[in-house]
Amino acid sequence: MYSHQLQSAIEPLVSVVMPVWNRERFLAAAIDSVLSQTYRNFELIIVDDGSEDSSVDIIRSYQSRDDRIRFISMPSNQGHSVAKNLGIEAATGEYIAFMDSDDISLPDRLRRQVSFLQDNPEIDAVGPYALETSEDLSPVPEKARFMSRLACDHTLILFDHLTVARAMIVGALMIRAGLLRTLGGFDPAIRYGAEGDFFHRLFQIAGARVANIPEILYLARYHDANWSGTLGWRERKAIRFRLYLIRLRSVYPAATSQTVARFQRLRRRHKLNWAERRAAKRDYKRVIEGMIARQLASASERSILAAEMNRRLEEASPRLWQKFCHWYRYRIQRRTIQ
Numbered sequence: 001m002y003s004h005q006l007q008s009a010i011e012p013l014v015s016v017v018m019p020v021w022n023r024e025r026f027l028a029a030a031i032d033s034v035l036s037q038t039y040r041n042f043e044l045i046i047v048d049d050g051s052e053d054s055s056v057d058i059i060r061s062y063q064s065r066d067d068r069i070r071f072i073s074m075p076s077n078q079g080h081s082v083a084k085n086l087g088i089e090a091a092t093g094e095y096i097a098f099m100d101s102d103d104i105s106l107p108d109r110l111r112r113q114v115s116f117l118q119d120n121p122e123i124d125a126v127g128p129y130a131l132e133t134s135e136d137l138s139p140v141p142e143k144a145r146f147m148s149r150l151a152c153d154h155t156l157i158l159f160d161h162l163t164v165a166r167a168m169i170v171g172a173l174m175i176r177a178g179l180l181r182t183l184g185g186f187d188p189a190i191r192y193g194a195e196g197d198f199f200h201r202l203f204q205i206a207g208a209r210v211a212n213i214p215e216i217l218y219l220a221r222y223h224d225a226n227w228s229g230t231l232g233w234r235e236r237k238a239i240r241f242r243l244y245l246i247r248l249r250s251v252y253p254a255a256t257s258q259t260v261a262r263f264q265r266l267r268r269r270h271k272l273n274w275a276e277r278r279a280a281k282r283d284y285k286r287v288i289e290g291m292i293a294r295q296l297a298s299a300s301e302r303s304i305l306a307a308e309m310n311r312r313l314e315e316a317s318p319r320l321w322q323k324f325c326h327w328y329r330y331r332i333q334r335r336t337i338q
Helices: 027-035 055-063 080-090 109-119 154-162 177-183 194-204 233-249 257-267 274-293 299-315 320-337
Strands: 003-005 014-020 042-049 069-074 095-098 125-133 174-176 210-221
Touching: 014 027, 014 080, 014 109, 027 042, 027 055, 042 055, 042 080, 055 069, 069 080, 080 177, 095 109, 095 177, 109 125, 109 174, 109 210, 154 194, 154 210, 154 233, 154 274, 154 299, 174 177, 177 194, 194 233, 233 257, 257 274, 257 299, 274 299
Parallel strands: 014 042, 014 095, 042 069, 125 210
Antiparallel strands: 003 069, 095 174, 125 174
């Protein structure tokens, strides 16, 4: 039986759900970042997932000073999906915003997201740009580009999601509560990588339309304990890879592990040789046609998707010396044939 305490009788417009598991190093800063938002009409629901450090003491200390905080205590660790779902069930707001307990929401985050959803009733969920930082919140340049160059248009966000590029940041997402409950929240059976499954159901089952605000409103802290649990990096990599392939096959059934590997290399902006580039172009085209066939994109959006495909392939074009070698081999082969 889980215990939770309601501190305020006034129903807020926004419910911020923060799952916590052994985050004593970062928790106070995360809570402070929510409580100091310029937007004030919110409740903060903190769900402790059986922490074994001083996280519970930190939460209770804040709860005693601010009646916007509601605390749900779980007797044992059951994973982020279960913790988030409990927070969703307890939420009273029209909008639900997620917040990771080791990250920072910049002061204007909630105000900008609420304003966007109110001004765009056709959009079901909205995220911001984010900056990935080290433990001390200093920028991590080689990672920051992947979080501050997200697509903003729904169709391109979905294209990113399907082609294993970063599409949205679940820890910074704000979503309409009714849709989230209809979707069923997060799958408790998936302990690692549940975010990918969540977005898959959000797009392909719920048919939600989403957007990203092109403004950095969130700091995602990068550290060695980002993944709850004790899995090694090889196991985490294998889980991600398997989930990527399942996601991709939903629109491109013939996709292989090589397809995922090519898309991962493109996401990291690696250069491809000519054969790999041709194969990647074929894969992209099949994803686009699959999106249109499944009515995830309209035929009129084919040109937008094709332009994004060409942009990525151009970034992955071989280096000048590779082009020269290709030209030289071609010239030698022509002379030999003649």
